[in-house]
Every structure is written in structure tokens, then in C-alpha cells.
Amino acid sequence: MRKCLAVLFLFVLSSCQLFMSREEKTDKMVHDKLQEIDWNEVDQYPLFDNCDEMAPKATQRECFRTEMTRLVSEALDSLQWEVKNDLNDTVLIDFKVDEDGFISIMEMEVSQSILAEIQDFNEQIRNQLKDLTVAPAVKRAKKVSMRFRLPIVLNTQP
Structure with missing residues (x-):
């Protein structure tokens, strides 16, 4: 009798999942899967035409950074x-790359010394970089927006 009660007790303890509804099981499974996803990482970085979409993520990221830096440098070089x-x-x-691949400037941190020397610096930069596009980032087979920060060294001589 004691063995029977012990087995029954163990069965009751382990069978709580048996009494969950199908909806509760689904909700728990979805919750568990969402906890596994790293929402700060993308599966594929935004890509310019000359970047390989089949390359490893680190290579994609470096290609994106290199190409973005080159485009910004060319835009700045054209300003007088x-x-x-x-x-x-x-x-x-x-910058923000939206789900459609449009690149926009979200914010700029510019020192007062630059703003004192170049009155309309922010507007000139925004105008030069307003028409950039790229293939958007991808997360779990969906196009997603992505933010990134690019440091630009400004070195001029009078």
C-alpha cells in the first residue's frame, strides 16, 4: 500500500503538465522560444550591392561598416x-536603416568648436547623406530596422 501511495504521489507531482490546456502549453512554448532569441543581434546585417549576402555575419558587418564609412567620407570630401x-x-x-533600406540620420553629436567654425554643419551633413539606401537587416526571415553609430574624424586646416 505504501508503494502504491508513493507511486501515486510521484505521478501527481509529475503530471501537472497533463492538466494544462492546449492554449497554456502553446503560450508557454512561445514564451520559452521568445526568451531564447537575442533581440540585439540580427541574422543578416544591412548590405550594400558589393557585399556578399552569403558571407559570415562578421564579414557582412565589416563590409557594411567599410562601405558606409567610404560613402560618408566621399560625401564629406565633396563639401567645401x-x-x-x-x-x-x-x-x-x-544612423537608422529602416525595414525598406532607407538610411536616415537620427542624431549627431557635434562639438561646439565645429559648430562655431562651420555654422550650418548639421544641415550640410544631412543634405549630403539623405539619399542613401541599402538592403535592410534581417532577423528570423523578416526585414527589420537597425540603428548604428559611426564616428567621423574631422581634421581641417585654415
């Missing part, structure tokens, strides 16, 4: 600024 004092500073630009 006259400054009175030497500038050697870093501008931090926060």
Missing part, C-alpha cells in the same frame, strides 16, 4: 568649408 582655426575632432552620427 572655410575655417579660421584648425579642427581635429570626432563627430558621432547615429
